[in-house]
Amino acid sequence: MSDNIEERVRMLEDIEEIRQLKSRYVYSLDERDWDGVLDFFAEDAKVDFGAFGKFESKKEIGKFFKETFPPVATFTMHMTQDPIIKIDGDRAKGKWYMHESMTFKEGNRAAWGAVKYEDEFVRRGGKWKCIHSLVQIIYLTPYKEGWAKKRMIF
Amino acid sequence: MGKTLEERIGILEDIEEIKKLKARYLYAIDDGDWDSVLDCFSEDAKVDYGLWGRYEGRMEIEKFFKELFPPHYSLHHHVTHDPLIEIDGDKARGRWNLDEAATIAKGSKAIWISGRYDDEYVKESKGWKYKSISVKFFYVTPYEEGWGKRRMIDLDYLTS
Secondary structure, three states, X not given: OOOOHHHHHHHHHHHHHHHHHHHXXXXXXXXXXXXXXXXXXXXXXXXXOHHHOEEOOHHHHHHHHHHHOOOOEEEEEEEEEEEEEEEEOOEEEEEXXXXXXXXEOHHHEEEEEEEEEEEEEEEEOOEEEEEEEEEEEXXXXXXXXXXXXOOEOO | OOOOHHHHHHHHHHHHHHHHHHHHHHHHXXXXXXXXXXXXXXXXXXXXXXXXXXXXXXXXXXXXXXXXXXXXXXXXXXXXEEEEEEEEOOEEEEEXXXXXXXXXXXXXXXXXXXXXXXXXXEEEOOEEEEEEEEEEEEEEEEOOOHHHHOOEOOOHHXXX
16 A cells, blocks of 8 residues: 555545446446447457357457347346455456346246456556456356256256 | 545545445335434435335425335345446435345235436535435346246235
8 A cells, every 4th residue: 555645546546437337337238238338348358258158359249249148138137246456557457246137038037147257457548448357157047946956057 | 637636535435425325225224214214315305216106305205214115014135236426516426236135014925126226416514315316126026936927016916
């Protein structure tokens, strides 16, 4: 922790900004505002969404969100919790739990999901963007069965 | 940035105060502490609680919380996530995701609730208060059915 008050204030602002950036990402997901979702990412971002796939550029990520994902799920409600955000100059790391309720189009099946995110961020032109997002799916379980009976719906 | 250090610290402190206001409001609802709930509102506050109704002014909100609302429930547990808070001097706006487990008293029926708050706040002499609350519900569903089968109950479900 720096003795310099300017740096300490800057760090608190950066933490809050990254927290809100992640929250805007999940609001956009649930509103199906795919441009809003993509605004989370840097141009050269890479993601690993576990069973949902790996994508190596913002273009590929855009294709996933605009084409692959929407027909699969008719409803999603994502909620993030417990952020641990560390700032290191113009780079940062953030870890979150996320849980979600969702409905799969096939069979109109409700499901519960719990996920851990480990994200990396970069500040360019004064704005924070995600450069890498790693998702670990803890469970994605049919509503009726629950994670003890069937951890993964796939 | 353009703001002084003092202004920047003030904004961060205001954000934290509004987070605490939201938390106090929800802890108080879950505890049935209606006076503490009311203490969160400005005198001329307005609320839109979706299927639970709209109320204007602290007197109407008090009637809702002390008379209309409590008899139907034996349990509430509200949890919020993902606050987006913007400070503009003595005013602010906030958006939150909401997750709730509740039990309807008649028949001891468990329900899950998921929704979104869009709030306005005003900074008064005693601190930040709600100027308005608006809730949009994504689901209010019986536990046995889930949002896939039945997304929204209606108010008849409370008394049936």
